[in-house]
Amino acid sequence: MTPHARKRRTAYAAGGLALVAALLAVAVLVLRPGGAADGATADERAATAGAERFLDAWAAGELPRAARFTDDPEAALSLLTSVRDNTRPEALDLELAGPPVPAPSDAHRDAFAVPFTATFTLPGLGAWSYPSTVPVHPPADDAGGAGWQVAWEPALVHPELAAGQTLVLTTDRPERAPILAADGQELAGPATVWDLGVRPADLTEPAAAWAAIDALDVGVDTEALADRVAAAEPDGVVSVVTVRDAVFRDHEAELRAVAGLEAVSATRTVAHAARSLVGALDPDTGAGASGLQERYDAQLSGAVGAAVVIADRASGAAVATLDEGPAGAPGSPLLTTIDPEVQRAAEDALAATGREGSIVAIQPSTGHVLAAADAPADGFNRSLQGRLAPGSTFKIVTTAALLEAGATPDEVLGCPRTVTVNGQSFENQDEFELGPDTTLRETFTASCNTAYIDHLDRFAHDTLSTTAQAFGVGAEWTVGAATFDGAVPVTADANQLAASLIGQAEVQASPLVVASMAATVAEGGFRQPVLVPDAVETPHQAPAALQPATVEALRAMMRATVTDGSAAALAGVPGEPHGKTGTAEFENAAGELSTHAWLTGYLGAGDLAFAVALEDGGSGGSDAGPVAADFLNSL
Numbered sequence: 001m002t003p004h005a006r007k008r009r010t011a012y013a014a015g016g017l018a019l020v021a022a023l024l025a026v027a028v029l030v031l032r033p034g035g036a037a038d039g040a041t042a043d044e045r046a047a048t049a050g051a052e053r054f055l056d057a058w059a060a061g062e063l064p065r066a067a068r069f070t071d072d073p074e075a076a077l078s079l080l081t082s083v084r085d086n087t088r089p090e091a092l093d094l095e096l097a098g099p100p101v102p103a104p105s106d107a108h109r110d111a112f113a114v115p116f117t118a119t120f121t122l123p124g125l126g127a128w129s130y131p132s133t134v135p136v137h138p139p140a141d142d143a144g145g146a147g148w149q150v151a152w153e154p155a156l157v158h159p160e161l162a163a164g165q166t167l168v169l170t171t172d173r174p175e176r177a178p179i180l181a182a183d184g185q186e187l188a189g190p191a192t193v194w195d196l197g198v199r200p201a202d203l204t205e206p207a208a209a210w211a212a213i214d215a216l217d218v219g220v221d222t223e224a225l226a227d228r229v230a231a232a233e234p235d236g237v238v239s240v241v242t243v244r245d246a247v248f249r250d251h252e253a254e255l256r257a258v259a260g261l262e263a264v265s266a267t268r269t270v271a272h273a274a275r276s277l278v279g280a281l282d283p284d285t286g287a288g289a290s291g292l293q294e295r296y297d298a299q300l301s302g303a304v305g306a307a308v309v310i311a312d313r314a315s316g317a318a319v320a321t322l323d324e325g326p327a328g329a330p331g332s333p334l335l336t337t338i339d340p341e342v343q344r345a346a347e348d349a350l351a352a353t354g355r356e357g358s359i360v361a362i363q364p365s366t367g368h369v370l371a372a373a374d375a376p377a378d379g380f381n382r383s384l385q386g387r388l389a390p391g392s393t394f395k396i397v398t399t400a401a402l403l404e405a406g407a408t409p410d411e412v413l414g415c416p417r418t419v420t421v422n423g424q425s426f427e428n429q430d431e432f433e434l435g436p437d438t439t440l441r442e443t444f445t446a447s448c449n450t451a452y453i454d455h456l457d458r459f460a461h462d463t464l465s466t467t468a469q470a471f472g473v474g475a476e477w478t479v480g481a482a483t484f485d486g487a488v489p490v491t492a493d494a495n496q497l498a499a500s501l502i503g504q505a506e507v508q509a510s511p512l513v514v515a516s517m518a519a520t521v522a523e524g525g526f527r528q529p530v531l532v533p534d535a536v537e538t539p540h541q542a543p544a545a546l547q548p549a550t551v552e553a554l555r556a557m558m559r560a561t562v563t564d565g566s567a568a569a570l571a572g573v574p575g576e577p578h579g580k581t582g583t584a585e586f587e588n589a590a591g592e593l594s595t596h597a598w599l600t601g602y603l604g605a606g607d608l609a610f611a612v613a614l615e616d617g618g619s620g621g622s623d624a625g626p627v628a629a630d631f632l633n634s635l
Contacts, residue, residue, distance in 0.1 A: 040099065043138075044112065047100040050148030051114035051134035055094040070152040071137075079166060082313065083157055086168040091121040103135055111137040111151060118158075122169050124306030125325045132159055158310070160320065166313050167322075172305035176269045177331035179278055179292055179300070181338045182368070188271040188278045188293065194248040194263045196241050196255070198225070201234035203260030212254045212261065218243055237262060242283065244270065269293075273343050276374040276381040277481065277531075291381060292334060292481060292532075302331035336480075336531055337368035342608070342635065346373035349612075349631035357614040358383040358511040359631055364519040364602060364609050367527035367539065369479070369512070384483045384531075386510045388613060391584030392447045392620065393598045394503030396517050396554060397488070399444055401459065401467040403550040409441040409557060413455060415448040421498045426453050429583055429619060444557045445565030447581055447620075452501045461491045464500055464507075471517050472526040473509065475540045480532025486513040503584060511611045514600045518580070519609035520546075521554045522602035558601060567599060569625025573632045576604030581620030588616055599624035603632070 040048070050069070057066035058080060067077035100112035113133040120128045135151040154161040161167070178189035196213070203209060206229070210222040220241050232238045248255070248263065255261050269286075271278035279291020288297035307324035311317060339361075346359035350373050360383045361371040372383040380386075403409075415434035418427045428449050434442060443451040465488045468474055473486035486509045491497040499505035509517075512529055520526045525546065528539035558578035561567045567579035579601030588594040597618040602609035612628045 044100050046138070046148045047112035047136045048096070048114055050136040050150065051100070051116070052096065053147070054134060054150045055096070055116060059092055059094040061092075069147075070150040072152040076150075076152045079154060079157060079161075082166040086166055086311075087120060087122060087308065088169060089120045089122055093117075093119040093121075095119070097131060100136070103133075111135060120308075122306060122308065124171055124304040125169070125308065125323065128308055128323050130158060130322075132156060158322070160310060160322070164313055165310050165319060168309050168311040168316075168318070170307050170309055170318070172307075172328040173286065174302045174304070174328045174330040176281075176286070177300045177302065177333045178269075179271075179296075179334045179336065181273075181336060181340045181343070182370075183340060185340045187273050187336065187338060188269060190267050191270045191272065192245040192265055193242050193268050193270060194245065194265055195239065196243065196248075197237040197239050197262045197264070198229050199235075199237050199260050199262055200229050200232050201260075203229065205258060205260075209258045209261055212251065212258050213240060215254060216241070216243060216247060216251055218247065242266075242268075273340065273347065274338055274372055275377045276379055277338075277372045277384065280378075292336075295481065296334050296532075300331045300334060303329040334532065335534065337363075337366075337370065337533065338372070338531075339370040342370040343373060345631050345634040346371040347377065348634060349373075349627050350375040351377075352630060353614065353627055355614050356382075356616065357612070357627075358386060359610065359612050359627070360384075360511040360515040361608055361610045362512075362515045362519045362529055363607050364523040364527065365607050367516075367519070367529045368533075369529050369531045370608065372512070372531075381482070382511065382613070382615075384479070384481055384510055384512045386613070387484050387487075387508045388510070388596050388615070389507060389584035389586060390503040390509040390514050391582030391596065391598055392449070392502055393514050393517065393580050393582035393600045393611070394507055394509070395444060395447065395452065395501075395582075396521065396558075396580055396600075397464060397468050397471060397473065398452055398501050399440065399557070400470070400546060400550055400554060401463050402440065402455075403553050404467060404547060405458065407440055409439065409444075409553050411440050412437055413440055413443050413451040414438050415443055415446070415451045416454060417450070419450040419453045419498075421453065421456065421495050422493075424495050424498070426450060426498060426502075441557050441560060444580075445561040447561075447566045447583075449502045453498045456494060456498055456501070459497060459501065461497060464488050464497075465490050470526060470542050470544055470546050471520045472528055472540060472542055473513055473517065475542075477528050477540050478536050478538065479512075479529050480535035483512060483529075484508075484510045486510070503582060511613045514582075514598065514613070515609050515611035518558075518578070518600045518602045518611065521551060521558060522578070522604075522609050524548070524551045555604075559604065562601070566621040567601065567625060569599075569621060569629050570601065570632070573629050575606045575608075575632065577632060578602050578604055579628070581625065583619040595619065597623040599628045601628070608635075 054069040063080045067073040070076040095117045097115040097117045100114045103111045103113035113135050115133050136148045137151050178186045213220050229238050279293035280289050282289040288294035305328035308322045309318040310320045342361050359373045374382050414436040415438040417433040418425050468488040474488045477485045489506050496505045500507050526542040530536050562570045562577050562579045566581040570577040570579050582598030584596040594616050597614040598620045600611040612624045614624050
C-alpha cells in the first residue's frame, strides 16, 4: 500500500468496544508517517497532512475536532452532524486516494485538492462509495502554526452537495408481519398507542401532572421526570411514556385536564396477549427487542428498502437520489400454538391475584403450548425461562423413581414430623406428621417431605437425574422460543440428595417444565413442548420411557391428591382434574426465608396439562390452588 492510500474507519455504534476500536484506529493512523508520495514538495506534504488530520477526526466520529481543522468550523460541524444523524452509518471508511493536486483559487493561490474515497456502510443498503477531494490551503498569518486548513465547502462531503443541502438515508420499511395464535388471531399486530409528553412552557401545575402520570401505573419515575422537565428547553416537549389505547382511555380525562401534558396518538405494533412471550420492539428502530419479536425479527420485519438522497435541509425534500438498494419486501407472519381462549383465561386468573407469577398450559397429546401467561404482563418471561425450585411438584419425579425401582402405592413409608440428615433437620410444612403406617399414596397426596427423606438410602446420587430424563427435565429442548429446560444435577452428598427429593437444593425448573411433567403423566410419555411448529424440526425425545405401571400409579395418586389431598382446591372443577402441589422455600432479596407456591396437574377428561407458580409467598394448596381452579373453571 502506498503512503497516500491509507484507511481511516469507525463504526458509529453505541458501546465501549466500538469506541475503543475507533480510538485505537485513530491512534494507529496518527503514528504513521506522512501521507504524501516520495519526492513531494513541502507544500504537498503539508497539504496532505492537513487533509489527513481532518479525515482522521471525521472518520473517528470526532466531529467538533474535524470542524476545527476547517476555515468555517460552525458550518462544517453543522453539515457533518446532519450527515451523520440522517444517514446513521454503521461504519465510515475514508481513504486517501492519491497525491494532492494544485487547486488555484482567488482566495488561496497555493491551495491543493487532496483526493479521497468515502465508503459509508448503511443499514439496508450496505457499502456505498464515492470519490471526493479535501481542499486545503496554507494557514492565515495569525494561525499560530496550526497547519494547513481545510477550505470548507459542502462539496467536500459529496461532490454533488450544494449549500443548504445534506445527505439522507431514506428507508422503505414494510408493515411488520403479525405474530399469530393457533387459530390465526393476532397475538401482536398494529394498534393505537399514545405518546405522552410534557411541554415545560405550559406546565402550570407540576404536582397535578406527576399525580396523573403516577395514576397510569406504568413505571414512570416522576421525580426523575421533574428533573428532566426542569432542565429542558421551555418550548420543547419532554417525552414521558408510550401507553396502550385502553390505558390512555381509562385516564384520558385526568391527563387532558392538566395544562402542559400532551398526548399524541400513533399506530404501532404491540402485543395483544402473551406480552412477555411475544416481546417488544425497539421504539427507535422498530426492530424486535425481546421475546419472539427479537428471535424472529428478520422473518417478521421483511426486507427494508433504502436509498441515499440529497435533501434540502430546510424542507427535507429529496433533490436527487445518489444510490438505492432493492425494494422492500413484506415480512411473513409467525404462527404459534397459543390458544387465545386458554391464554386469556390464564392471564385473567393471574391478574386477579395481584401477584407475580406464571401459568402455563400444554396439550399433552401434542406438546403444543396453549398458554404462557406472566404477571407482570410486560415483565420477564418467567413462564418459559424462569429458574425456580419446583418444591413438592418434583415429587412426581421422586415418586416415579420409587415406582420404577419396584415400590407400590400401598407400600408403607411412614411420615414422621422431622427427619435429620447429618445434623440437618427436615420437616413438613407446618410440621405435620401422619404416623408410621402412612403409605406411598398417602405420602404423595399429603405431600409429606419426611417420608421420602426417611428412605434416602433407596436413592443413588444419580437416581433423580436419570429418572427426570424420562420427563425431559434437564435436556435441551427446541421449542421455538428461549426456554429453561430444567436442571436435576447428580447430587454430591446426602444432604443435597435429601433436599433434591423434595424439589429443593439445586433442582430447578420453569413453569413450562413443571407443566410438562404433568403432561408426561397424562400422555403416558414425554412429548417435548412446542410453541412455534415451523421452527421445530426434531423435538427432543426422552432416552427412556416410564413403565406403564408407574404411569398408572402416578395418575391415580394425582387424582387422589385432588379428591383427598393437598390439591383439594380443584375438587369442584369439571374435567376430572389431577394435581400435585408444591411449596418451595428460598431466601428472598431481603435475606428472609420465603416460598414459591406451585400447583401442577392435568384434566383427565380433557387434553390439557398446566402449572401455576406464584412467587414469593404462600403455599401450593392454599394459594396456587384457588388460582388454578379459577383458570380451569373459566375454560
